[in-house]
Amino acid sequence: DAKTTQPPSMDCAEGRAANLPCNHSTISGNEYVYWYRQIHSQGPQYIIHGLKNNETNEMASLIITEDRKSSTLILPHATLRDTAVYYCIVRVAGGSQGNLIFGKGTKLSVKP
Amino acid sequence: ETGVTQSPTHLIKTRGQQVTLRCSSQSGHNTVSWYQQALGQGPQFIFQYYREEENGRGNFPPRFSGLQFPNYSSELNVNALELDDSALYLCASSPGTVLTDTQYFGPGTRLTVL
Numbered sequence: 001d002a003k004t005t006q007p008p009s010m011d012c013a014e015g016r017a018a019n020l021p022c023n024h025s026t027i028s029g030n031e032y033v034y035w036y037r038q039i040h041s042q043g044p045q046y047i048i049h050g051l052k053n054n055e056t057n058e059m060a061s062l063i064i065t066e067d068r069k070s071s072t073l074i075l076p077h078a079t080l081r082d083t084a085v086y087y088c089i090v091r092v093a094g095g096s097q098g099n100l101i102f103g104k105g106t107k108l109s110v111k112p
Numbered sequence: 113e114t115g116v117t118q119s120p121t122h123l124i125k126t127r128g129q130q131v132t133l134r135c136s137s138q139s140g141h142n143t144v145s146w147y148q149q150a151l152g153q154g155p156q157f158i159f160q161y162y163r164e165e166e167n168g169r170g171n172f173p174p175r176f177s178g179l180q181f182p183n184y185s186s187e188l189n190v191n192a193l194e195l196d197d198s199a200l201y202l203c204a205s206s207p208g209t210v211l212t213d214t215q216y217f218g219p220g221t222r223l224t225v226l
Contacts, residue, residue, distance in 0.1 A: 002154075034214075043114075043202050043217035044155065087154060099145060099168055100204075100215060102154030 002103030003027065004088045009107045012082075018075040020106050022088030025069045030092055033064060034100070035073045037084040037108075044087065044102075047073065078110045114138060116205050116218035124224045125193050133188045133221045135203035143167070143208040144186040145215055146178060149200040161186055162208055190223075198225045 005023040012018040024033065032051050036044040048055055048062045050071075055062045061074040075082055087105040115138035125131050137144055143162045147155035157170035161180035175191040184205070190197055200222050204215035 043219045099157040
């Protein structure tokens with residue numbers, strides 16, 4: 001079973017920031033938080049991951065709380081092309097324990 | 113574009129038949145993982161191959177089998193197809209190192225079993 005909890009759906013206005021929450025209260029010290037998204041019928045797309053510190057790349061920012069029990073993915077200026085299912089996953093990096101366990105994710109709808 | 117390719121894009125088979133799906137890894141990646149995604153569900157882990165050896169398996173029966181070749185491309189074979197095997201099959205490649213083993217997915221193969 002997935003070790004994360006996400007809201008099933010969210011709406012966001014185009015051009016505004018999209019903040020997607022994720023709870024992972026049972027995360028272990030050696031587990032990373034990964035975010036992927038999946039646009040309809042395509043393969044999941046890697047977005048970002050982090051262990052303890054906040055992370056930023058060209059796609060998004062990842063904010064992890066100090067106790068690591070929750071995190072937020074931020075898309076700073078959402079566009080219609082960001083409409084997708086967003087998956088938050090916790091996993092150990094590497095080895096056979098490193099397979100991704102997907103939950104149901106959050107369906108983000110970006111509206112004009 | 114992740115550099116991970118899969119073939120074929122779509123496939124239709126009948127119950128009881130066998131199918132082979134193919135995946136080419138991103139350059140420099142020696143690990144391939146396969147996932148099954150039923151309609152409306154998140155992907156489910158089937159198995160992973162690292163340097164041509166199976167390196168972990170999910171809760172799938174033995175009729176799901178795989179191979180990885182010396183160039184790190186991979187095949188997923190499914191025997192005795194059942195209707196419930198209809199799904200999107202995804203492969204993901206990763207570098208295989210502990211710290212930088214992010215998995216990058218291909219576009220998937222849509223299998224329909226009639």
